[in-house]
Amino acid sequence: MIHTEYSYETQSRDQLLRVSLYGEIDHHGAVGLREDLDALILRERPRRLVLDLGRIEFMDSAGLGLLMGRYRLMRELGGVMAIENPNRRIMKILTLAGMERFFEISGGLRGEGR
Amino acid sequence: MKKRRSDEKNRMSISLPALSVNEGMARSAIAAFCAQQNPSATELADIKCAISEAVTNCIVHAYPSGTGIIYITVVLYADGTVRVVIKDKGCGIADVRRAREPLFTTDAANERSGMGFTVMENFMDRLVVRSRPGQGTVVIMTKRIGSDPATKE
Numbered sequence: 170m171i172h173t174e175y176s177y178e179t180q181s182r183d184q185l186l187r188v189s190l191y192g193e194i195d196h197h198g199a200v201g202l203r204e205d206l207d208a209l210i211l212r213e214r215p216r217r218l219v220l221d222l223g224r225i226e227f228m229d230s231a232g233l234g235l236l237m238g239r240y241r242l243m244r245e246l247g248g249v250m251a252i253e254n255p256n257r258r259i260m261k262i263l264t265l266a267g268m269e270r271f272f273e274i275s276g277g278l279r280g281e282g283r
Numbered sequence: 284m285k286k287r288r289s290d291e292k293n294r295m296s297i298s299l300p301a302l303s304v305n306e307g308m309a310r311s312a313i314a315a316f317c318a319q320q321n322p323s324a325t326e327l328a329d330i331k332c333a334i335s336e337a338v339t340n341c342i343v344h345a346y347p348s349g350t351g352i353i354y355i356t357v358v359l360y361a362d363g364t365v366r367v368v369i370k371d372k373g374c375g376i377a378d379v380r381r382a383r384e385p386l387f388t389t390d391a392a393n394e395r396s397g398m399g400f401t402v403m404e405n406f407m408d409r410l411v412v413r414s415r416p417g418q419g420t421v422v423i424m425t426k427r428i429g430s431d432p433a434t435k436e
């Protein structure tokens with residue numbers, strides 16, 4: 170399957186799996202991204218999963234479902250998940266859904282104009 | 284405020300098959316339409332997100348078995364209000380009040396968050412949902428754009 174909406178880079182070291190995501194997360198892309206992330210998690214079995222959202226330009230509630238699902242999987246496997254560098258717009262939807270209760274959110278909030 | 288047809292500055296209608304590739308298509312088309320009103324980046328991002336929610340709902344909930352059409356109309360009024368109407372002829376919603384509650388979803392199995400209507404409500408100025416089981420659903424959202432104080436510095 171070819172995904173044009175999003176892409177990612179991964180880095181795995183000392184039981185830390187870092188995935189830097191690019192592009193847009195909506196329902197259309199979330200299904201493929203979910204499969205890819207789960208395959209990575211099950212292969213690497215990290216203690217800590219960090220999703221870097223710094224290059225994500227768009228995310229709607231499908232992204233919330235995606236993050237919650239990965240959070241649950243990490244917890245099931247005895248690990249933790251954290252989110253890094255959400256921009257202001259993504260922070261808005263994360264806060265609306267109370268996501269900070271489930272996982273650590275840090276960095277980011279870089280302005281993107283007015 | 285009641286809007287009259289004479290207050291209309293511009294209008295666009297699109298109909299798209301309920302395919303997930305059209306989620307991004309609908310966002311981009313409506314964002315392009317709104318650009319004429321010189322919205323702030325935040326206003327534009329809010330509208331794109333709300334539209335994505337309404338269009339995705341038509342795709343994942345309204346027409347669960349196969350295809351159908353999503354009817355979208357966007358109107359820009361002279362006072363800078365944008366009105367987005369997103370309609371389907373799908374299965375409808377039995378209890379709209381309940382459906383609009385945060386975290387309510389009938390499809391948790393597919394990792395839905397149940398936050399779609401909450402996003403629409405919070406990111407737009409006004410949200411109206413009309414639905415009848417077996418007949419379909421109409422989502423009407425309005426937002427005043429282009430008058431963000433941050434734009435006028």
Ligand SMILES: Nc1ncnc2c1ncn2[C@@H]1O[C@H](COP(=O)(O)OP(=O)(O)O)[C@@H](O)[C@H]1O
Pocket residue numbers: 230336340341344345346371373374375376382383387388389390395396397398399400401420
């Ligand atoms: N266009 C629609 N047609 C039929 N049912 C819908 C439609 N939009 C929303 N719903 C119903 O309302 C519920 C809540 O929608 P929403 O807040 O977007 O959450 P989610 O899509 O994550 O379930 C859905 O689970 C579904 O049952």
Ligand SMILES: [Mg+2]
Pocket residue numbers: 230336339340398399400
């Ligand atoms: Mg939804």
